[in-house]
Amino acid sequence: MPLSALVIDDDSDVQLLGKMLLCKRGYEVVTAGSLGELARRPALLDAELILLDFGLGEFTGLDILDYLYDLRLNAAILLLSSCSEETASHAIAAGRARGLKMLGFLPKSKLLTGLSPFLEQLQALPKPPTRDELANAIQAGHLYLVFQPKKNLQTGHIIVVEALVRWEDPQRGMLYPDTFIPLAEKSGLMGPLTWCILKLAFAQQERWQARGWDLQIAVNVPAVFLQSEHMLEKFDELTKHRTASLHYLTLELTESVGVECLGYARHILEALRQRGCKLALDDFGTGYSSLIQLYRLPFNELKVDRSFVSLIDHDSRALAITLSVVDLGKQLGMTVVAEGIENEAQQALLIDAGCPVGQGYFISRPLTAQAFNDWMAKTLTKLTHD
Numbered sequence: 001m002p003l004s005a006l007v008i009d010d011d012s013d014v015q016l017l018g019k020m021l022l023c024k025r026g027y028e029v030v031t032a033g034s035l036g037e038l039a040r041r042p043a044l045l046d047a048e049l050i051l052l053d054f055g056l057g058e059f060t061g062l063d064i065l066d067y068l069y070d071l072r073l074n075a076a077i078l079l080l081s082s083c084s085e086e087t088a089s090h091a092i093a094a095g096r097a098r099g100l101k102m103l104g105f106l107p108k109s110k111l112l113t114g115l116s117p118f119l120e121q122l123q124a125l126p127k128p129p130t131r132d133e134l135a136n137a138i139q140a141g142h143l144y145l146v147f148q149p150k151k152n153l154q155t156g157h158i159i160v161v162e163a164l165v166r167w168e169d170p171q172r173g174m175l176y177p178d179t180f181i182p183l184a185e186k187s188g189l190m191g192p193l194t195w196c197i198l199k200l201a202f203a204q205q206e207r208w209q210a211r212g213w214d215l216q217i218a219v220n221v222p223a224v225f226l227q228s229e230h231m232l233e234k235f236d237e238l239t240k241h242r243t244a245s246l247h248y249l250t251l252e253l254t255e256s257v258g259v260e261c262l263g264y265a266r267h268i269l270e271a272l273r274q275r276g277c278k279l280a281l282d283d284f285g286t287g288y289s290s291l292i293q294l295y296r297l298p299f300n301e302l303k304v305d306r307s308f309v310s311l312i313d314h315d316s317r318a319l320a321i322t323l324s325v326v327d328l329g330k331q332l333g334m335t336v337v338a339e340g341i342e343n344e345a346q347q348a349l350l351i352d353a354g355c356p357v358g359q360g361y362f363i364s365r366p367l368t369a370q371a372f373n374d375w376m377a378k379t380l381t382k383l384t385h386d
Contacts, residue, residue: 006044007031008064009053009080014108018051018080021115035059038067047075049122053108054081054091061091069098070286074178076122078103080111099178126172131187133169134180138189138196142168145200146366149376150218150337150359153351158379160216160250162359163201164366165193185222194225198238204369205244213376218250220282226253226268227261235272246276250301254282262296269298280337285325294332302329306340306360313345326355 005027007018015031022029030044034056038044045068054061061079068077077100079088088105095102103122106114129137137143143165150160167175184190198219205217225231239246251272269279280301281294285308294302304325311318322338329336338350341360350358367375 003027003049004047005029005049005051006047006075007051007080008033008038008056009051010034010056011053011108014053014080014111017111018115021111022049022051022119025116025119035063035067038064042071045071045073045075048128049119050075050077051080052077054079054083054087062094065091065095065098065100068100069095072178072182074101074128074182076101076103078118079105080108081105082108129167129169129172129175129180129183131183131189134167134183134187134189135192137167137169138192142170143193143196143200144168144368145197145204146368147204147372148359148366149364149372150357151363153338153347153355153358156383158215158376159357160218161372162218162220162252163197163204164220165197165200185224190222190224191228194219194221195234195238202239202242202244205248206242207369209244211373214244214248216248216250216278218252218280220252220254222254223265226265231268232271235275239275247278249276250278250280252280252282252301252303253297253299262293266297273298273300285321299334301335301337302332303337303339308340309338309346309350309360310340310342312349313343319349322350323353326350326353330354 005022007015009015010033019029019031032038032044052061052064079091092102103118145163146166147161147163149158152159165177167180169175184193201217201219208215273279278300280303281299282303283305284302285305304322308318308322312322326336335357336355337357337359338355339359341347341358341362343362347362
């Protein structure tokens with residue numbers, strides 16, 4: 001199957017040259033000239049490689065990168081532009097900071113002679129996994145969890161641990177979720193993947209209980225999982241032999257844009273809540289959540305998205321939005337979790353605002369089970385001595 005590429009440039013000559021060079025290397029190529037064209041024709045972005053111009057009339061490559069990030073795309077991006085090296089370096093760093101796959105910078109003047117090394121670099125990377133490989137990984141136990149703690153910002157105690165999935169592939173090594181979650185969504189594997197994650201999370205929670213740690217555990221669940229046939233019966237079967245109470249389980253609803261039928265979603269979520277589960281609305285404040293879902297669905301917890309929290313120490317608008325969400329949670333009687341705390345200043349602002357719970361790299365990066373056990377033991381010792 002041929003590789004797909006997209007050339008984004010408002011210069012038709014550059015579009016034509018880029019298309020010709022990529023077609024010679026076996027790519028199927030489409031072109032776009034503006035952010036508006038991409039907004040009108042989002043299917044153009046279904047590509048493995050994107051050549052991106054930095055200057056696009058009234059928009060810039062940064063606007064395009066924001067759009068690609070919002071769509072959670074996994075394409076490799078080569079900045080193709082007449083901008084300065086400094087501007088290109090800034091754009092590449094901004095893209096990489098958001099998890100985008102930035103290949104590098106190629107001046108337009110060197111497009112004819114300089115494209116091949118980047119294509120060779122891209123082709124040397126391991127091929128993306130297939131549906132069959134992911135299905136086999138789920139069955140063969142090649143998935144494992146890492147754990148990121150959530151801290152009570154007012155007391156310093158660790159109260160919840162979020163379980164995050166990783167894939168240890170025999171050929172490619174460790175794969176992050178952005179490599180295979182989109183594949184699972186497109187191929188109908190989100191259900192099996194979520195059941196697998198729940199089983200792994202429950203097993204780890206029992207090991208923590210054996211150490212005397214009554215930690216709550218949080219697991220991401222997509223809308224498609226809630227809508228799956230016989231979901232509640234399967235959930236009851238999975239949890240009937242659990243030693244930990246379901247009060248120690250938080251289900252974080254992701255991709256809530258997929259909850260088309262709020263009445264049915266409310267029925268399922270109410271049933272889970274009656275069983276003792278806590279329910280969190282993830283990524284609040286982004287395009288994947290809304291006030292109507294907050295109003296209609298029975299959530300206990302509200303998670304402020306990291307795209308706001310990580311900016312609150314230097315962006316007054318991000319701070320205002322974050323503080324408003326914290327206040328909204330208080331008014332609704334909900335626990336508020338601030339995701340993406342990256343430094344002490346951000347944590348201090350949240351503590352002063354009365355935000356109850358925080359999560360982010362400043363507290364701890366996601367850790368393997370053994371690394372988390374060591375970190376937790378040290379944290380408990382420090383809290384005891386303090």
